[in-house]
Structure formats: structure tokens, C-alpha cells
Amino acid sequence: MARRKLVYEGKAKILYEGPEPGTLVQYFKDDATAFNAEKRDVIDGKGVLNNRLSEFFMTGLGNIGVPTHFIRRINMREQLIRAVEIIPLEVVVRNVAAGSISKRLGIDEGTALPRPIVEFYFKDDALGDPLVSEEHAIAFGWASQQDLDDMISLALRVNDFMSGLMMGVGIKLVDFKIEIGRIWDGDYMRLIVADEISPDSCRLWDMETGQKFDKDVFRRDLGNLADAYTEVARRLGVMPTNAAPVTKPTLIN
Ligand SMILES: Nc1ncnc2c1ncn2[C@@H]1O[C@H](COP(=O)(O)OP(=O)(O)OP(=O)(O)O)[C@@H](O)[C@H]1O
Numbered sequence: 035m036a037r038r039k040l041v042y043e044g045k046a047k048i049l050y051e052g053p054e055p056g057t058l059v060q061y062f063k064d065d066a067t068a069f070n071a072e073k074r075d076v077i078d079g080k081g082v083l084n085n086r087l088s089e090f091f092m093t094g095l096g097n098i099g100v101p102t103h104f105i106r107r108i109n110m111r112e113q114l115i116r117a118v119e120i121i122p123l124e125v126v127v128r129n130v131a132a133g134s135i136s137k138r139l140g141i142d143e144g145t146a147l148p149r150p151i152v153e154f155y156f157k158d159d160a161l162g163d164p165l166v167s168e169e170h171a172i173a174f175g176w177a178s179q180q181d182l183d184d185m186i187s188l189a190l191r192v193n194d195f196m197s198g199l200m201m202g203v204g205i206k207l208v209d210f211k212i213e214i215g216r217i218w219d220g221d222y223m224r225l226i227v228a229d230e231i232s233p234d235s236c237r238l239w240d241m242e243t244g245q246k247f248d249k250d251v252f253r254r255d256l257g258n259l260a261d262a263y264t265e266v267a268r269r270l271g272v273m274p275t276n277a278a279p280v281t282k283p284t285l286i287n
Pocket residue numbers: 042043044045046047048049058103115116117118119120157158159213215228229230
């Protein structure tokens with residue numbers, strides 16, 4: 035296979051040039067990082083699980099009319115996506131208090147919020163992805179008011195879809211993060227859901243026991259991360275129980 039041309043290597047994924055203009059190949063690595071990459075490890079099989087789960091969620095979103103960058107899965111670790119201009123804002127939706135909102139506002143983790151709360155964080159590793167307001171986004175030209183309104187409504191549609199899907203398998207969607215990008219059709223611009231939707235970017239708690247099935251397992255040393263993600267995939271029927279984590283050596287890549 036011809037070697038792909040590298041476009042960008044991030045902490046969890048690698049982007050390569052796609053086969054056609056306007057496309058990219060997104061490769062899911064096994065690397066796990068937390069606290070702005072201060073804590074890092076390699077979790078065998080994580081990339082395979084996230085590739086599958088992101089495919090599953092994005093395909094489902096596409097089926098209910100939420101536009102995403104997903105085109106098709108190529109193999110165990112790679113998917114073909116539409117190249118977008120990423121808006122430098124992480125969009126977080128919270129249903130239950132956990133993580134930074136609990137710390138910042140002194141709300142106990144696990145407290146149900148009166149309504150879903152949408153937050154924007156400026157994508158800047160050097161600054162630690164700070165929380166910003168719509169005013170900041172508009173004043174600094176990261177997004178227009180119209181973009182922000184569209185981003186909120188996309189995020190809330192993702193929240194409704196993901197919450198329902200998870201509830202069906204006994205999991206509470208506590209919060210999640212998405213990235214949104216612009217695509218152009220001539221002069222006409224649209225916003226679509228990009229990056230990934232996976233247990234790396236969600237908080238997922240078992241509805242009965244409260245057990246965590248997300249990246250907090252890694253952040254807080256609560257057990258085996260691949261086992262937690264495998265449980266999510268198993269409940270959703272995304273992968274057979276014994277399909278992950280993959281054993282080494284592997285011919286895929
Ligand atoms: N459809 C897309 N088109 C262009 N860029 C994308 C698309 N989907 C995701 N990206 C970008 O690709 C990168 C994915 O890599 P990864 O998630 O590993 O990055 P990261 O280490 O989290 O760093 P970053 O701070 O850039 O997000 C991110 O920068 C993300 O914004």
C-alpha cells in the first residue's frame with residue numbers, strides 16, 4: 035500500500051491526505067492522554083474501539099439528519115472523513131455535573147443539572163483549553179453569532195441522540211465534547227460535526243451502579259480502560275465481546 039501523506043498528528047489520532055480532494059483519512063491511535071497530556075499511556079485496542087464507536091455514533095447521527103464528517107470506515111483503525119475547517123472551540127454539553135464544572139462551581143459530581151448546559155472551550159493546549167463565552171468567540175473572530183447558535187443546536191441534537199442511545203443500554207450520558215467544522219459548497223458554508231465521538235470524549239456512567247465507562251477510568255486510575263470501552267461497545271452491539279482489545283503483533287495499519 036502506498037504510504038499516506040501525513041497532514042497532522044495529534045494526541046489520539048493522525049490525519050492523512052485522503053484519496054480525493056476534500057477528504058482525509060483519520061487514524062485512531064492507542065495513545066491515551068489526560069490533564070493536557072501530563073498523564074499518558076498506550077492502551078492496547080483503544081484506537082480500534084474508538085474508530086468503531088465513532089463510526090457507529092456518527093452514522094446514527096447522519097441517519098437522523100445531523101451532518102457529520104464521517105464518510106466510511108476503511109479498516110480497524112482508519113476512517114475516511116470530509117476535511118473541514120475546524121472551529122477552534124470545543125463544544126461541551128453537560129446533563130449531570132462532573133469534572134471541571136463541579137470543581138469550578140462547587141457542585142457535587144452526580145448532581146443532575148436543571149437543563150443541558152452548553153459550554154465553549156477555546157482549543158489551545160498551551161492555555162489548557164480555557165472556558166470562553168460567546169462574547170469572546172465573536173470578539174476574537176472564532177465564530178459568528180449565527181455559527182454559535184448553529185453549534186448549540188447541533189450539540190443539543192447530538193445530546194438528545196446520544197442520551198437516548200445510551201439510556202437504551204443502561205448508561206447515563208453525563209457529558210460530552212464535540213468539535214465542529216465548516217465545509218464550503220461554493221459560497222455557501224455549513225457546519226458539521228467533526229473529530230470523534232467516543233468514550234474518550236464522553237462521560238458514561240452505568241445507570242444502576244454508577245460505574246464509569248469513559249476516560250475518567252484512565253484519568254483517575256479506576257481500572258482497565260480498554261475493558262470499559264469494550265463494555266460500551268458490547269452493550270451497543272458494536273463489536274463482539276472478544277473482538278477487542280487486539281493482540282499484538284498485528285498486520286493492520
Ligand atoms: N474532519 C476534519 N477535518 C479537519 N480536521 C479535523 C477533522 N476532524 C478532526 N480534525 C482535527 O484533527 C485532529 C485530531 O487529532 P487529535 O484528536 O489526536 O488531536 P489533539 O491532540 O486532541 O489536538 P487538538 O488540540 O488539535 O485537537 C484535531 O486537531 C481535530 O481538531
